[in-house]
Amino acid sequence: MNVRRGTWAAALPSKCVTEVLARDRKCPECRHYFMSSNPSDFVVNYPLLRMARSLAATGLGFHADISINTSNPASVPQPNAGDCPAHGSRMFFRCMRCSVWVCRDCVVVDHPVPPRGLCRILAISDALEEMKKSHKVLVNAKVKACQKAKESLENKVSDLQAAQNQQRDTANRLRSLLVEVNANLKDLKSKKMEILKKISEIDSMVEAARHTGESVEQAATIDDYTAAIEDTNASLASLEKHVAEDTQEIPALLSMPVLSSQTLVGLLDAGTSIFATTEKEGQPRWARVTRQDDRLHLHALRDGLPGAGCFTLPVSGCLGLVSMCVLLV
Ligand SMILES: [Zn+2]
Ligand SMILES: [Zn+2]
């Protein structure tokens, strides 16, 4: 029940207002004519309404249809959200637009439904049903978003795994390169020692030959002279023989160690730039080494030095490996 009034002094129960509007739109007390035909256009007189409710509660009702819960005359209790702090009556509804529990008077005054307003009013049980549903939708959306985030993280993990494998691969290639380079260093060192040894051997032989030459000069008798000549000839023959042997051995010692083409391909695949270097009339020259299919390719030589920090090897060391050479000297 609502107690409504127009701009005049009289106050009427809502039910009476409806009846009056349906009949002749004239106030039964003062015969004032109402311009509006809509009961909700009449302002609720809250002080009077509260008084009427208090009277109803004490059993001294002044109007037959006053009761606390006019919309639920049966004894089945309707779910409610407690008493309205503004109007004192039970809140049996929810405004879905404003997300608040409301009483019947709240609906009329502050939460008008179309066409007067934009509010959407539901009974509490329906409102709960709808809220549960939208909560479920929200939770599902959150779960879906989390799953998506998880998927993208899983993709990141496999990206990182791939990068890790690649780096490990590179490390293995560099390790085998280091092994190869160390072996080459050892080889160079022993070759150098070998050549130094040969040089000192030749030195001592030359010394011996010179010594026998002196003996020939100092010979005082025929016998001394003959013996000295024999010594000299033997010494020279031995020197000659030694030099002949060295001539055969030295080219092998002078050959430079090379890196295997497998290692070079590995370096190129790991993103290392390889340059071959050489000299022409004392001027440095360089050429890029690249991989083309399964072959190493030596590009045209240019004057100067390649950039600092590049991996370089002598052209002589890669000629045997490179399958296609374009030497535009
Ligand atoms: Zn009146
Ligand atoms: Zn209210």
Ligand SMILES: [Zn+2]
């Ligand atoms: Zn509202």
